[in-house]
Amino acid sequence: MPSRYVGTESTSISGVTGGSQQLTVLEAKVNLIGNGWQKHPIVTGPEAPCILSIDYLRNGYFKDPKGYCWAFGIAAIETEDIRQLSTLPGVSDDSSAVGLLRTEEQQVPIATATVHRQQYCTDRDSVIPIHEMIRKLESQGGVSKARSPFNSPIWPVHKSSGEWRLRVDYRALNEVTPPLSAAVPDMLELQYELESEAAKWYVTIDIANAFFSIPLAAECRAQFAFTWKGVQYTWSRLPQGWKHSPTICHGLIQTALEKGEAPEHLQYIDDIIVWGNTAGEVFKKGEKIIQILLKAGFAIKRSKVKGPAQEIQFLGVKWQGGRRQIPTEVINKITAMSPPTSKKETQAFLGAIGFWRMHIPEYSQIVSPLYLVTRKKNDFHWGPEQQQAFAQIKQEIAYAVALGPVRTGPDVKNVLYSAAGNNGLSWSLWQKVPGETRGRPLGFWSRSYRGSEANYTPTEKEILAACEGAQAALEVIGTETQLLLTPQLPVLGWMFKGKVPSMHHATDTTWSNGLLSSHSTPVPYWKPKSPRDSGNYN
Template identity: 85%
Template structure:
């Protein structure tokens, strides 16, 4: 194998001060792959600013296409198509039978090889204006409604790759076909399924006899946990015996868990496709059991007798969560379910929430019960998450509707006429002086502490003391007061601290979804001049945020010192924090309810939408085609500076 690689110029003999042990891997096709144990090298290799795409996000995106035909392409020896710089080759040296070799091409086993390979292939496809596709390193998939359409797309992809000096194996090209495997998952009609050979392999596995075998079994089946309801609770006895503090034993609980999870995977259902539109009903069913949380996401459209599942999630309680009250556990399950659902169907889709306890009504009032185990900060996070999501979506009804049903277990899904009346949008109350006499007393506050005297509202003196205390204890209120006392960075018509390109404000705006699946625009405003950069994306995620900033800001204007954003999860998370820290960027989140914090951003977003509407003839039609021109118009005509 080494001689063959040497004859192809992939490796060559060398004399280097570095050396790593080789680690051959037996491939499923029967061939051998030469890999090297680069763990020591990986530990001292600095991180890259770019990252790999998330496989789960790719699956969600492909699921949303609901395609009829597919085709996949797998580049042959993609890593070996990428030359390694001569000055970097010594550190990749290895020894075989007393002879030292090194790689002339990108080696397998080095931690940045997949990222570099993915980026180069992605760049080649973008330069070649490739048709709509999804890519994970060297695996590429295209889709369409007819075999001919998919064939032409696949042919175009292959031609672009060949022109970029990548090799394609005919045996690695699959389709057009109605059923295909991509990233190990079986795809058919937009649904993801567990391949039959995977099910057969797992069900044929013998009961584990030690920790290593248990971990191998859990690793094999854990990849498919999204297909299995209450997976975490079922396999918890098996996880228990893999912990370092516990000795291995395969008792009755472990045997039952092993048998049950194998039975569950044989009955696992297909997931998807993700459908959109006003007629689609998305239902999140959440529950909190004695050992953990579980939630599932379903969809139903008119004409279906039963909804289709989009995924099942579960996990055990962590830390003090086991001590939460039943109500707190239900709210925790609902909050985490909302986050999981938003990754699948997006943040703009309507969502019906079906918890086991009617706990949401008073959450909209911002109340925290007097008896609770979770901290006030945790409660605030739960309330903010759920109530914020409830206010997103169309105005004719809230995004989250508190409907207590037994669906999806029941045969009849949907809202009764009585339930429909309960969830319609609330109407504005009549003026106080038009209320019946019996309603006036409690019209403004249930304790009657607020009155109308003449044209003014009057409160009892007792109201002011607790109100002042609440404001005094509010962290957000304190931050707003501090912001008002401090001289703003933007003052007197100029940016008082930073120079051009050193400070940016960013935000996502949502637009109608287009044919290629994009429905968000990352908008970036340079703070000193108001210069606008835009980047369209299918999902508002941390990865897309980083990608947009690197392409539109860092590569064009240099690395900034400061970036300001809101507190959304696509901005405030560990991936963003790590990226900002590596680049020496101060990432500042706006103060909630403090309008001046994001005023410049809001003005530019309004200008951008106005230009897009004008270019689209009064609507956002073909907004992605008009985005570049609309951005240019804002920068040349609509700047507020």
């Protein structure tokens, strides 16, 4: 809340990390469940600290003594002084806007064999929207009538917004398409890089129908043919669903941005994010990038331009101050899911939660009973073990902590906790600076034992966990930083003294020598309390 609206009574609130904030107390009218306003004292401040039960508070509002209505848990901004990037000229209000990249028609790999698949039944609700989409794409030059020995079935996709997306099932075509050497960036590496920026302000730009903006060479079009209402069409532009479309699209957008000398940004195919310390700084950066994209021939939808904002979503992740979090709507969707009744439903649930595994300590061990019922050789049986795992992982998702930001400097301590349990390995990476009691997590990793690993000795398992944990940690913090290892067993004290005692298992010696040769990281000998025991990671 801006300072001119806060109360006058001051109070200090301490967090579990040992830090404290000076806030003010305000008598306000509060409405949390929609049944009317009631007076209640609340604390206010300019920031939006992460506190327990904030998701419940975000369902309600409060009014200050001047009658202004505010939302809980959202940092206040003097919005009257911040121009939104979506107000720029050239940004389109047309939800189906399609650009045309000013470049030569693209020569793409051609299938090594003819693929012809008949159209299968589609959802009735999709018929009218898909028909209108094809007509509009034809008028825009995206598709054209054709006669081709190739044919692939239409596969309409129902988006979360309620709209339909025209997609063709090119799985059979993809199998006979030659490879490309280029590739899109790794999404996890982009997240690590964005964490390291610890920015205060963000802007995101999503290019409208980017694939459909890229022209195809005439000799490459026949392989993309599809049939609708007895008429065969093919794409004049890059289609969705074809395996090389993301790679080609990413490369052309990257080239356009480099040619236009775009300011610092991150790009994943047609999604772009810029960051900075002030709203004005990110507005100027975002404006420059939009101008470059429009000049290149791409279309930008107004609804797909967000910011400047201090909290924003990029690649499905919520970002604030360099910290990545699970969006509230994702948490609500997952926690509302009913227990699966089939292998397919179990796989869908695992797919929904798997992306967030780095936020969940011992994820692999928790969900292992769910993977058992998805195996082909096993009949589907939902027992008490599966129900317990299902309930536990939903609870972990609901209370998942934010990760990051990745901090640098001589005072930053990077601590890796590793452990080897009965069912697998786990490790977590933490950063701590002076003034913090517990530190902040950068990620949680886990996996089940593979092959003969379950038969390793406890020492071997601990060394394996420490070794893999160190490799994962260095991907996050880089190789030029110090990493403190804290395994569950006191095996590293003698290892880093260069002395390997005699053992009955030669593998123990092999592991320790291998870890010594691959990591020259200083490792103190102590076993602190696991941060998981605290019950809170902030």
